[in-house]
Amino acid sequence: MSWHAAPAEAWRALGANRLRTALTMLGMIIGVGAVVLMLAVGQGAQSTVRQAISAMGSALLVISPGSSSAGGLRGGAGTAPPLTLNDAQAMAQLPSLSAVAPVFPNSAQLVYGARNWNTTVYGVTPDYLTVRAWNLDDGQPFTHGDVRRGTRVALVGQQIVANLFGGTDPIGQTLRIKNLPFVVIGVLERKGQTLDGRDQDDAVLIPITAAQTRLFGTTFPGTVRFIIVQARSDAHMEDAEAELTQLLRARRRLADDADNDFTIRNLSAIAETAALSARAMAVMLGAIASVSLLVGGIGIMNIMLVSVTERTREIGIRMAIGARRSDILLQFLLEALLLCVLGGLAGVALGIGGAWLVGELAGMAVVVTGSAIALSFLFAAGVGVFFGFYPARQAALLKPVEALRHE
Amino acid sequence: MATLIQVSGLRKQYPLAGGGATPVLHGIDMTIETGEFVAIMGPSGSGKSTFMNILGCLDTPSAGDYWLNGQAVARLNPDRLAMLRNRQIGFVFQGFNLLPRISIADNVALPLLYAGVGKAARRQRAVELLQQVGLGTRSDARPNQLSGGQQQRVAIARALANRPPLILADEPTGNLDTHTSDEIMALFDRLNSEQGITLILVTHEPDIARCARRLVRFKDGHIVHDGAVNV
Known part of the structure; x- marks a missing residue:
């Protein structure tokens, strides 16, 4: 079969059973939509943190007076001189x-x-x-x-x-x-x-x-x-902390064995932590959404297996009139791929729409990136090929005589 | 006349679940020349269907040789067999075996699709073939919109798509009434006499077998008669 005839055949086969095609795609649509949406939410959280960090300034230390302690009685923060x-x-x-x-x-x-x-x-x-x-x-x-x-x-x-x-x-x-x-x-x-x-x-x-x-x-x-x-730079942070400690201990005439009665907080470190947790959240959201994509893929495999069984006779007829194994394999693989690609496109639209809705209703920052769309779309196509291959191979390995005899 | 089909010592046995094997064909020898019209008869279980499947390259023999149009096919791989079925053989089945969801023109064009013919040429050839079998005006109909006789004509048109030298027909009139059967047999006769297409058909009905010019009878995996049509 010529390479451009195969997609047309797959398209026709999907069009022949529209309800089933739509239902099968639904799994893919939801999966891809969820991935796009979750990545958008995760990216939004990250960009919020990044903005907050850059608004705060970089390489910052905050020095504040600590607690005083006299005879075992410790005051609260700020009670020191x-x-x-x-x-x-x-x-x-x-x-x-x-x-x-x-x-x-x-x-x-x-x-x-x-x-x-x-x-x-x-x-x-x-x-x-x-x-x-x-x-x-x-x-x-x-x-x-x-x-x-x-x-x-x-x-x-x-x-x-x-x-x-x-x-x-x-x-x-x-x-x-x-x-x-x-x-x-x-x-x-x-x-x-x-x-x-x-x-x-x-x-x-x-x-x-x-x-x-x-x-x-x-x-x-x-x-x-x-x-x-x-x-002076992020690299100077440790030096700065040491110099400040030395200076303040000297100025406040602390004995060698006394605790610091001031605190030095590293704001960049706090910000780093926040950025890290935002990234962790983004990864986790993406991972959870990928599970639904996987489930969608299994749904496709399921339907394709049913379809191969149902169409065994058709496969037999096609083989009798000259379809090679590779033609049959390609046909079913393309059907699965087409399901995923169409589902993926609809899913991307759903994800973008959902992200917009979340942004509007929940007032959360959401960022839909091109790479997130490309990633989930490619992942969907990969799922199609991966889960479509087994049923397609089952179809291709049928023996013509037995397939023709199938009722 | 050139030899189209030659089989020698052709055996087929099916393995049994508990070991051993059921023999179905016990060393068949036969030669069929180009342009012959052969009827194959025999009770069910006589091995005639298995023989036809092997002739049609749908199945492979357990032992023996088979030459089709000068090519040894007994031990070809599945892809080469698919190619032979596509180019050398046209099939006509008892149950028509058309794909229900596509138009009859697309059905007829299917062998051309697997032969790599372009879309426009496929369409043109399909319409031409449908005209040949008297269905030129119905090319966009679905198979289930046609009568049994018409569906069988579509199947014959499909069998002719790649201009094969050989047509194998398995009980082609089994699902048709007498009048329609006669029409189909007339069509076969025309293909054989006018286009020189070699025809091999399996049938139970003596009336149908009488249209052929050579009769082969199978019984218990052996050929028990090969010669004049004496039914």
Whole structure:
């Protein structure tokens, strides 16, 4: 049989029993659809994590005061002597660090015109924008000079713009924070949510000195809540941690046998873990979906075996008039393959539709990638050939005389 | 006249489940010349069907030789046998054996499909053959839309598709009434006398056998008569 006549024959055979063809394909459609959908959900979760990580900044360490312990009584986190701006200045001299950003956050009521809003106000230095890889949509960042002088200027996040300023351009407007006037000099770009679901755009950044002295007041002068530092690269992370530990132990005059009364957290490591678990989830979802594809394949094998038995006489007739074994093999193999390819196409459509629906209804990030579609489609075709081969071989090995005698 | 079929010492036995074997053909010798019209008769179990299956390259002998058109076929592999069936032999069965889900033109064109003939040429040849058997206007009908006699004509047209020198007919009129049988036999007679196609047909009916010009009788795996039609 010529190569282009065989697909036409297979197509005709499938068309001859449409209901069965459709039902057989259903298994394939659901299988491929599930794989495409699950890969989309998995990819979506991964991309969410990736975005959150890149929004956070890279090669970051966060230093915060630990617990104090006196005579066996241990306080909670933050009960140890606080970190100060002087600590931050000392850290800035460390060779493994590229940026040091002390942070002093507190919650405060904002008022602009007739509107008010409660949010977190972060006292920071210009380095904060560097370590967080955060740019401005509009306006200017404040300078080290502003920090030195404690200037009352503010950078506002997108959520603040939306909630307080409505349609007006916030640049140059005066915002009252705890009744103190601050001039808005910049608007931060949209940052989205953190991995734990906090809205990073609901924030106001002001010079740290203004926060410490004018707005909130501190127990000790120069107190900061925590310090974010950025290592020169991922490779410098360990050096940075060691240098910071040494520096802080010296500055806090800890005895050699005393525990650290501060903590250094590696944010990249936390992010890595999150990324890893997202990837594991994606792989697991894909694996579960593949099972349904496998079941669909077995369904096809089942139907093809029934079909071979039913059509034994037809096979006998075809052999009598000159079909070779390879012709019969090819015919049944092509039928199985065609079932899978058509089912696969419909499944891809179903998967894309399902992914869109999940994205719309559940508000989850879903990413349908071309490679996921190609993968599941090729897998479906492979299932067709694999599960179609056995029935096709059964058909091809029939003896013409016996096949013709079959009722 | 050239020899079309020669068999010598042809044996066939079927293995039994408990060991041993049932012999069905006990060393058949026969020669058939091109253009002959041979009727084969015999009670059921006489081995005539087995003999026909071997002549049709649907089955292989246990021992002995078979030359078809000068080619030794007794020990050919399945693919070569398929090729022989496709090019050298046309089959006509008692039960017509048409594929029910495709048009009669497609049925007739099926041997051409396996011969690798292109689509347009297949269609043309099929319609031409259907015209030859008087069904030129029905080419898109399904087999079950036709009467038994018409279906058998379609089967004959299919048997002729690759212009084989030999047609094997197994009880071709077994499912047909007398009038239709006569029409079919007239068609066979025309193919034999006008186109020189060698015909071998198995039948139970003396009336049918009388159309042939040579009669072979089988009994218990032996040929008991080979010669004039004396029924």
